[in-house]
Amino acid sequence: MKQDNLSRYFELIRDIDRVLSRKRNIKACGVDGCLRNYLISHILKERERVSVIICPDEKKCKSVYLDCTFFLSEQKEDIQYPERRVFRFPQYDISPFRGLSPRRDIVKERLESLFMLSSGGNSVIITSLEALIFKILPKDEFLKSVDILEPQEELDLDSLRERLFTLGYRPVSMVEERGDYALRGYVLDIFPPLYSLPIRIEFWGERIESIRQFNPFNQRSVRSLDEIILIPFSEVIWRKENIQRARERGRLPETVTQVPGFPGQEAWINHFYRELNTLFDYFPEESLIILLDGENIEEKAIRMIEKAESEIERYALEAEKREQYFPDTEGIILDMAYLREEIGKFKKIQFVELPFEKRGDEDEVLELFLEDYSYDRLILELESKKRLSLAPLIGQIRYWIKAGSRVVVVCSSDSQIERTREIFENYGVRVWDIKGCWGDIPLQRGLYLCRGDVSGSLYLPQIELFLIDEDSIY
Known part of the structure; x- marks a missing residue:
């Protein structure tokens, strides 16, 4: 089915679930980059079920996340659960097999994604092949570790402290970072995943009296909450039975003198659980998978699996030379047959770069060859040898x-908004309005400035839309 009119495409994606009810797979070719991410955001805007975007690598994962949060108006500083929909499940920024743990923001993102997948709803999870090929903590173990706290609920504070320790939270004197908690008398400050600001829980004896978010810089309350969802801050849950299982298997690092937590603990995940799960085990049955670079995804997955296996082998040899224990890694990496089987269980949309032949009735082929003027950067004419002129761009905008x-x-x-507004005013072009997010931009013609970040520019005369990122100007 060839579509060369963008408006017809929008008619299709407004009813994407109906299309997918007739065909499990849709293949789309002819779009890439920011334009593809813009179209994906339209697919996801009205969708009421979980969607998972699988990117070929972490770099593309970041750009897709950037664009989807922009076009779905989720780049507001204070957006949080349950209003927030878009989450990222990244690979670790550093290999735990080197004896080092990932950054706390990486841990937060991964655990938030697991919770949103487990909760169903209309969440959007963006991940990469690198993150997908490794097994993770069991879903039932994760769900057992989720708590809901509400005002008037009664809690034993000593038991609460022990539970926070078990879930990987770090005791501190003052809460500033995610994963911190401080219990002073009958006041608990904690900064769990899912929330944009830390939370203060005040007790009257053992009864929760109030739950408020506060600004960590001035300690002032920002808003009251009816409840908080408390999820783990570690993929190793330090329950007594898990610790016992790990000790029985032996070979834990000699540096482990107390629990919970030690550097690189994520590499030892096989020791703490009877069996591991994969990210697919967290997917609800009616999830939609969106595959990017679909025609090359198997080839890239095989390369990443081989690279991961090679790195583990290298780190194991290095540990042996240092006469240090190394974790049991048997079965921790998925194989291509399993990936292919799991992806095949779900309805999916594949975005590919080049046209392809339709094979039987397997796929609904959607070819998108759109007239546009996309550039990685607007080409501006030189006003002099030392200065770029904005005059051609200003003329085009007029x-x-x-x-x-x-x-x-x-x-x-x-500050960039103010700078840009002044530039346009100096050229005699009126800025019609300034908005804080994409969803607030009016549909009427005019020049608008919008706060946010995108991976590139969009030039779509078919729907009378021209979006320019600041890197195209400065």
Whole structure:
């Protein structure tokens, strides 16, 4: 099915679930980068079930996450659960097989994604092949570790402290970072995943009296909460039975003198659980998978599996030379046959770069060859040898507005918005409005400035939309 009109494409994606009810798979070719991410965001906007975007690598995962949070208006500083929909499940930024643990923000993102997958709803999880090929903690173990705290609930504070320790939270004198907690008398400060600010729980004896979020810099309350969802801050849950199982298997690092937690503990995950799960085990049955670079995904997955196996072998040899224990890694990496089987269980949309032949009735083929003027960077004419001129861009913007189009310039900060506004005013071009997120941009023609970050620019005359990222100007 060839579509060369973008408006017809939008008609299709508004009813994507109906299309997918007739065909399990849709293949789309001819779009990439920011334009593809813009179209994906339209697919996801009205979807009421879980969607998982699988990217070929971590770099693309980051750009897709950036664009989806922008086009779904989730780049607000205070957005949090349950309003937030878009999450990222990244690979570790450093291999735990080197005896080092990942950054706390990476841990937070992974555990948030596991919770949202387990909860169903309409969440969007963006991940990469690198993250997908490793097994993770069992779903039932994770769900057993989730708590809901509400006002008027009664809790034993000593038991609560022990539970926070078990879930991987770090005791501190003052809560500033995610994963911190401080219990002073009858006040618990904690900064769990899912929330944009830390939370203060005040007790009257053992009864929760109030739950409020607060600003960690001035300690002032920001808002009251009816409840909080408390999820683990570690993929190793330090229950007594898990610790006993790990000790029985032996070979734990000699540096482990107390629990919970030690550097590189994520590499020892096989020791703490009877069996591990995969990310697919967390997917609800009606999940939609969106595959990017679909025609090359198997080839890339095989290369990543081989690379991961090679790295583990190298780290094991290094540990042997240092006469140090190394974790049991048997079965921790998935094979291609399993990946292929699991992906095949779900409805999916594949984005590919080049046209392909339709094979039987397997796929609904959607070819998108859109007229656009996309550049990685706008080519500006030189005003002199030392200075770039914005005059060609300004002239083009005037033409687009006169023709009835929306022109949106995306700026990463308030200072950049003010700087950009002054530039346009100096050229005699009026900025019609300034908005804090994409969803607030009016549909009427005009020039708008929008706070946010995107991976590139969009030039779509078919729907009278021209979006310019600040890197195309500065």
